[in-house]
Amino acid sequence: MDERQPPLAAILDSLYQVLASLRHIMEEEQRQLMAATTDSRRLLSLSEDKQSLLTTLAFIEQRRTTLDAQLRLTPPYTEHPALSARWQRVIPLAQHLCEQNQHTALMLNQQLAWTEQVLSVLHPLQAQRFYGPDGHPVVGR
Known part of the structure; x- marks a missing residue:
């Protein structure tokens, strides 16, 4: 391997590690969205x-593209087997995360639709006054 490539190899390794961590977060996010009762605090934490x-x-990714330009290299790094092997690990994972993100978006949209339905049912009740300013029940007003 060219002595200029180790920094790029380390960057590609870091890229893969971050994507792998992101996959775990997104899997947990989907588990939360599929749960019978969603833990909103956990979902917020996962989002953060x-x-x-x-x-x-x-x-x-910015560091990778800058170094690519400096070294005059481009993915999939076919001329450099060690870099190419790393890149070949990154691409399928990135594609998987893209698909997983689309699925999560569908799940979030479904949750939003359900929430809006519940709110539309509850909204008319909000306008009704069951208690007056004195705290006593309002009867037939």
């Missing part, structure tokens, strides 16, 4: 963790 990983991923 996911956002942090996406920020890290963007940083690593």
Whole structure:
């Protein structure tokens, strides 16, 4: 391997590790969305963790593209077997995460639709006054 490539190899390894962590977060997110009762605090925590990983991923990807330009290399790095092997691990995982993200979006949209249905049922009840300002039941007003 060319002595200039180890930093790129490390970047590709980091890219894979962050994507793998993101996969675990997204799997847990989907489990939460499929649960009979969703733990909203856990879902929020997962969302924050996911956002942090996406920020890290963007940083690593920027470093990779900068180094690619400096080394005059481009994925899939066919001229460099060690880099190519790393890239071949990254691509299927990234594609899987893209599909998983689309599935999660569908699940979130379904949750939103259910929530909107419940709110539409409850909304007319909100306008009804069961108790007056004095705290006593309102009867036939």
